[in-house]
Amino acid sequence: VAPPSLAAGIDVGGTKCLGVVITPDGTVVREEKWPTPRGGDAIIEVLAELADALRPWDTLGAGVAGLVSRDGVLRAAPNLPGVRELAVRERLSAKLGAPVWVDNDASCAAVAEWRFGVAQGAHEVVLVTLGTGIGGGHVVEGRPARGANGFAGEPGHMVVDPNGPPCVCGGRGCWERYASGAGLIRFAREAAEGGRLDRAVDLAGGEVEAVRGEHLRAAALEGDHDARVVFDLFAWWVALGLVNLTNLLDPELLVIGGGLAEAADLYLDGVRRHVGELLYAPSHRPHPRIEVAHLGERAGAVGAALLANFPDG
Numbered sequence: 409v410a411p412p413s414l415a416a417g418i419d420v421g422g423t424k425c426l427g428v429v430i431t432p433d434g435t436v437v438r439e440e441k442w443p444t445p446r447g448g449d450a451i452i453e454v455l456a457e458l459a460d461a462l463r464p465w466d467t468l469g470a471g472v473a474g475l476v477s478r479d480g481v482l483r484a485a486p487n488l489p490g491v492r493e494l495a496v497r498e499r500l501s502a503k504l505g506a507p508v509w510v511d512n513d514a515s516c517a518a519v520a521e522w523r524f525g526v527a528q529g530a531h532e533v534v535l536v537t538l539g540t541g542i543g544g545g546h547v548v549e550g551r552p553a554r555g556a557n558g559f560a561g562e563p564g565h566m567v568v569d570p571n572g573p574p575c576v577c578g579g580r581g582c583w584e585r586y587a588s589g590a591g592l593i594r595f596a597r598e599a600a601e602g603g604r605l606d607r608a609v610d611l612a613g614g615e616v617e618a619v620r621g622e623h624l625r626a627a628a629l630e631g632d633h634d635a636r637v638v639f640d641l642f643a644w645w646v647a648l649g650l651v652n653l654t655n656l657l658d659p660e661l662l663v664i665g666g667g668l669a670e671a672a673d674l675y676l677d678g679v680r681r682h683v684g685e686l687l688y689a690p691s692h693r694p695h696p697r698i699e700v701a702h703l704g705e706r707a708g709a710v711g712a713a714l715l716a717n718f719p720d721g
């Protein structure tokens with residue numbers, strides 16, 4: 409399905425709104441990056457101004473982190489404090505005098521990777537965005553699978569340990585407490601406190617509490633054994649969730665996106681190996697391919713621009 413001639417998409421994140429305008433072949437012809445304001449009313453204002461700054465365009469879509477129902481209402485958004493039950497589609501459409509399509513940001517990213525990125529031609533794709541938390545999107549035969557209400561694809565809150573650490577959602581032991589940036593830092597500090605991460609602690613100025621992803625990554629790139637052990641533990645937890653998703657959905661391709669995709673060279677092989685070990689009946693089935701997303705931080709905005717191709721949800 410070819411998009412209209414100029415399609416605009418805006419990715420509304422916790423800190424920034426990234427807007428793009430793309431041509432039918434996916435070429436980005438305009439781009440704007442604005443800070444995300446606080447509060448629902450301010451977000452609608454900024455989205456309308458950003459949409460105007462991106463003109464001319466023929467269609468407009470928005471991808472938002474959180475639970476977006478099929479009628480374009482942002483029901484709950486853990487990364488946008490105080491924002492809930494925000495009628496993004498209706499209010500933005502009224503301001504602009506044009507139809508607007510709205511979906512979850514990771515679902516948008518999955519659509520974008522299927523259309524222009526690493527998942528082109530794949531029949532069944534699951535994308536997970538590993539960042540501060542975890543988002544997810546599922547594309548079947550080129551269409552986003554949205555579930556009964558639009559809420560499908562929230563793998564970050566699959567419970568992988570009911571006795572695990574508390575989660576922003578109110579539950580415990582959600583996958584995103586482990587396979588996210590926050591999880592990686594927790595593993596690093598636990599290793600550091602046990603005296604098993606000396607090089608990364610050195611790089612952090614000698615303070616265990618100061619250890620960040622950049623120190624862990626730098627140590628691992630130097631070949632530091634302890635840092636690599638932490639990345640392997642992280643890879644195991646990523647694999648655990650991907651195996652749960654594979655047992656449920658049987659995708660041919662799993663795509664890793666989000667901020668942590670940039671460090672995938674340090675854990676992707678481990679993820680592939682652990683998925684091979686943890687998968688149900690591994691010797692009696694093809695294993696899903698596991699690849700890193702190609703579209704980087706633009707994936708959500710490009711996918712939002714494609715939403716007009718799926719008007720009936």
Ligand SMILES: [Zn+2]
Binds near residue numbers: 565577579580582
């Ligand atoms: Zn949770």
